[in-house]
């Protein structure tokens with residue numbers, strides 16, 4: 001399966017409704033992707049006179065995807081920081 005290694009950053013702020021700092025944004029940065037290789041159960045679809053073979057993850061729901069297409073997200077670090085003026089929104 002394909003593994004996504006991500007860093008998570010919780011951005012906190014205060015606002016009139018909740019003067020205690022609280023998380024209001026979560027940012028994820030993909031640090032690394034470890035690909036599992038090509039699809040092991042490609043699906044052939046027919047469209048008019050043509051057929052095409054596509055990786056199963058483009059056709060099947062996550063539960064029915066092959067081992068290579070499934071995605072695992074691993075959270076490497078989780079940090080918390082206050083919102084600053086330089087941030088968008």
Ligand SMILES: [Zn+2]
Nearest residue numbers: 014015018024
């Ligand atoms: Zn708030």
Ligand SMILES: [Zn+2]
Nearest residue numbers: 039056066069
């Ligand atoms: Zn697949």
